[in-house]
Amino acid sequence: MVRKDKQRRDLPRRTLVNTPPYAPISSAPVEDARGGIFCVGSALGSHTPAEHLASLIPVGIFACDAAGHITFFNRRAVELWGREPSIGKDDGSFCGAMRVWRLDGSVMGRMDTPPMQSILTGKRFRDQELIIERPDGSRLACSMSVEPQSDSTGAVAGVIAVIQDITERKRAEELLTRQADLLSQTHDAIFAWQWNGTIVFWNRGAERLYGYSATEALGRKTFELLKMEAPRDFDQLRYRLSRDGQCMEEMVQLARDGRRVTVESRLVLSRSFDAQPVVLETNRDISDRKRAEEDLREHARTLEAVNRDNANLYRAVQKELAEHKAAEEAVRQREAEFRLLAESLPLMVWITAPAGELVYVNSRWAEFTGCDLAATRGSGWSAALHPDDRERATSAWQKSVTEGVLFEAEYRLLRAADQEYVWHIARAIPVRDDAGAIVKWFGTSTDIDAQKRAEERLERAVKERTAKLRETVGELEAFSYSVSHDLRAPLRAMYGYSVALMEDAAERLSANEREYLARISRGAQRLDRLINDVLTYSRLARTDVRFDPVDLDRVLHEILLQYPSLQADRAEVRVCSPLGKVLGHEALVVQSVSNLMINAAKFVRPGERPVVTIWSEPRDERLRLWVQDNGIGISPHNLGRIFGMFQRLNPDSAYEGTGIGLSIVKKAVERMNGEVGVESEEGVGSKFWLELKRL
Amino acid sequence: MAHEHPILLVEDNSDDVFFLRRALKTKGINAPVEVASDGRAAMAYLGGSGKFADRTKHPLPRLVLLDLQLPYFTGLQVLGWIREQAALKRLPVVIFSSSSQARDIDSAYALGANSYLVKPTDVAELGRIIEAIRIYWLETNHGPTLT
Incomplete structure (x- = not known):
């Protein structure tokens, strides 16, 4: 039940409040004649200062006994509840209110309300927010604080609660x-x-x-x-x-x-x-806008710069025009400069009319020949030329004048001072007008005597040296011929005598003595081969290499006929014909291939039959000829030096040789612009190859 | 008694002479062997001058083995001289030289050599060549008339 505000405002002093310690309330509140008075049993009718205070406080206050029955309330609480509870008995309210809701909108059971919870548990509550529903259905958001009250035994005797309207705050x-x-x-x-x-x-x-x-x-x-x-x-x-x-x-x-x-x-x-x-x-x-603005400003600056350039260009053109006016003056100036230059140059300068008549010579010409322009015109410029060069030079000049082409000639000019002829090179170019017609010839003559004489000296020196070289080559050939003859003759003798002695006296000689003889002949033979190989090698360097088509099949055929060590009784030679043709010097090809084959047949393990296989394969522009053996092979660290001079990889006693054979192959093939190489596996055999231009 | 036409060795190297003689003998050549140890001596023998004037004692050889490297006159000079002599121009001359150079070989043939053999380094090879000479020049070949 809601009281009219006006009435309530009139009744503040009659509002009662318990004074702690809490006293049980025996009587129900009574509404007095002026209405709206809330009272508590024992204090009914009397107005204590506490009652005054309670009625003045703008918050609702109420108290409950241990059963949850309201025992005290003030006026503000009634306003909030929208009703007046019955004192000291269960009136079906939730601690004074019609109904109570939680903030989330769910209904709060009676036992869940803070006062009941406080009675049950003895806990106090501070500012518990909840919603009170009034009898007219309106709702208020309230905050409730509850303080439990204990009796002398310490049990909860009741609670005092404060209730406050927080609807405005919430809103x-x-x-x-x-x-x-x-x-x-x-x-x-x-x-x-x-x-x-x-x-x-x-x-x-x-x-x-x-x-x-x-x-x-x-x-x-x-x-x-x-x-x-x-x-x-x-x-x-x-x-x-x-x-x-x-x-x-x-x-x-x-x-x-x-x-x-x-x-x-x-x-x-x-x-x-x-x-x-x-x-x-x-x-x-506004960064984007700012950047756009900055771009605009930049653009404006660029425009400004362009304008500035245009202004400069304009000024430049103005200046150019002004200069153009000065150009005619400059032409006159240039003419004077030309004369000064022509006169000071260390070469002869001359100008002729289109048909060739002299119109200008510089002072150097006059000084050198002793003829000034007038005198040169009179006698003709060719008078100063060496008689041997005159015809050649004048006809060249005539040809240039007739055809309008550059004139160039080397001739000797007579120097007036000492009557010596000095080599010069003369050049003249036709100067044409806009229509292309020759208006004059502009010519120079330069002293090239020093170069010319140097050239002559050089030519002479080259000739002399060539002759000397030929002589030396000839001497070398004579030397090698005499080496072959004079050195080999005594060797043959040594060998021959030891053989003769062996034949004639073998039965009278001891085994030792026969061994000495054998050693002498072997030494002689070895030295002979060595000389032979050295000569062959040195001859390779001198031989004039002619390039002709060489038929490798024919070369193989010849080699097989020629060498005893390649015969069927001593070696098996397999040739995969046709081998093809190469471009080379036949003698050198024969030399190289035969050396490779003899090598292949030589380096086999004792008692083993040599098998030499030969085939060819095209490699780009070249033909590669392979010579494979079943020999002892070459260890990898020796492969590098195999083609070197005097490189013997095996002891003398095992395999005869001079150590030059492969050097000869390399030299010969290289002289024919070819290449040699080897692949080998120790104990399995070697594969030597040579490459020459393919046909 | 008329002497048999000998084989003339023109050879300055006494060692070579020794081996040639030995090989000739070994290979069963019983013809007499005359030796001229230089070009001049060769020309003297063949021209029948001096101590060789008596052709009965020193008859013309049926074969000349001519070395090229000789004192006084070279083998090629001797060969050229032989071909200029009316009596000697048909004489079989076999060059027996240590040179295998094409220049020497070609010159020798150009001057009228009948054959060109290169002295071998091997004694056995020498025997083979001498045997070939016997078979071809002495037993197979029909030589010209020698006066």
């Missing part, structure tokens, strides 16, 4: 939350800071724009966090805010990632609830 909070949500949702960066710059609010837009989360930003100083570049003066900004209450500013700030952000900023000064000044800053990112 305001909701509004604020909604507003904050709105702020957060806006695209602009919105944040608030206290007068000293400390950030107290930071919306989503600010998070997006600056990259700092609200947690990171709150509590920081705005000008420090955002490293404000403009405006620099924070105090100036605050001064304007305090003077005008708001301002607009273009600011340049730094985002977390170092990005420079230009914002259009609106700042509004307001007061917080505690009267402290708070600045709300709303920033719109």
Whole structure:
């Protein structure tokens, strides 16, 4: 039951309150004649200071006994409940209210209400928020605090509860939350800071724009966090805010990632609830617009530069025109300069008319020949030439004049001073007008005597040296011939006598003596082969190599006929015909191939029959001839030196040889611009090859 | 008694003379062997001058084995001289030289050599050559008339 406010306001003094310690209330509250009086049994009719106080307090107060029955309430509580509870008995209310709800909208059972919970558990409650439903169905958001009261035994005897209307606060909070949500949702960066710059609010837009989360930003100083570049003066900004209450500013700030952000900023000064000044800053990112503006400015600067260049060009053209006017004067000047140059040059300069008559000679010509222009015209320029060169030079000059082509001739000119002839080279070019007609000839004669004489000396020297070289080559040939004859003759004798002695006296000689003789003959034979090979090798270097088609099959055929060691009784030679043709010097090819084959047949293990296989294969421009054996092979570390001079890889006693055979092959093939090589596996055999140009 | 036409060795090297003689004997050539140890001596013998004037004692050889490297006159000079002599121009001359150079071989044939043999280094090879000479020049070949 709701009382009229007017009536209630008239009754403050009659509101009763228990004085602690809590006394059990024996009587029900009684409504007095003026209505609206709430009272407690024992204190009924009397107005204690506590009752006055309770009626003055703008919060609802009530008390319950251990059974949860209301034993006391004040006027404000009745207002909040919208009804008046019965004192000291169960009136079906929830601690005074018609119904109670939780904030989430669920119904709170009677036993769940804070006073009942406090009675049951002895706990106290502070600012428990709940919703009270009045008999008319309206609801109030309330906050309830409950204090349990104990009796002398320590058991809960009842509770005192305070109930407060928080509906307004709740509404305001909701509004604020909604507003904050709105702020957060806006695209602009919105944040608030206290007068000293400390950030107290930071919306989503600010998070997006600056990259700092609200947690990171709150509590920081705005000008420090955002490293404000403009405006620099924070105090100036605050001064304007305090003077005008708001301002607009273009600011340049730094985002977390170092990005420079230009914002259009609106700042509004307001007061917080505690009267402290708070600045709300709303920033719109205008960086893109700024960049576009900067681009525009750059464009403008470029345009300006172009304009400047055009102006320069214009001035240059003006200048050029002015210079052109001076050109005619310059032509006259140049003419004079030409004469000065022509006169000072260390060579003869002359100019003739189109048909060849002299019109100008420089002073050097006159000095050298002793004839000035007039005298030269009179006798003709060819008079100064050596008689042997005159015909050649004049006809060349005539040819140039007739055909209009460059004139060039070397001739000897008579020097007037000492009557010596000096070599010169003369050159003349036709000078033509715009129509292409020759207007004059411009010529020079340069002293090339020193070069000419040097050339002659060189030629002479070359001839002399060539002759000398031929002589030396001839001497060398004579030398090698005499070596072959004179050195080999005594060797043959040594060998021959030892053989003769063996034949004639073998039965009279001891085994030792016969061995000595055998050694003498072997030594002689070896030395003979050595001389032979050295001669062959040295002859290779001198031989004039002629390149002819060489039929390798024929070469093989000849070799097989010639060498005893390649005969069927001593070796098996397999030739994979046809081998083809190469370009080379036949004698050298025979020499190289036979050396390779004899080598192949030689280096076999004792008692083994040599098998020599020969085949060829084209390799690009060349033909490669392979000579394979089944011999002892070559160890890898010896492969490199196998073609070297006097390289013997095996002891003398095992295999006869001079160590020159492969050097001869290499030399011969190289003289024919070919190549040699070897692949080998020790104990298996070797594969030698030579390559010559294929036909 | 008329002497048999000998074989004339023109050879300055006494060793070679020894081996030739030995090989000739070994290979069963019983013809007498005359030796001229230089070009001049060869020309004297063949021209019948001096101590060789008596052709009965020193008859013309049926075969000349001519070395090329000789004192006074070279073998080629001797050969050239032989071909200029009316009495000697048909005389069979076999060059027996240590040179196997084409220049020498070609010159020898150009001057009218009947054969060109290269002195072998091997004694056995020498025997083979001498045997070939016997078979071909002494037993197979029909020589010209010698006066």
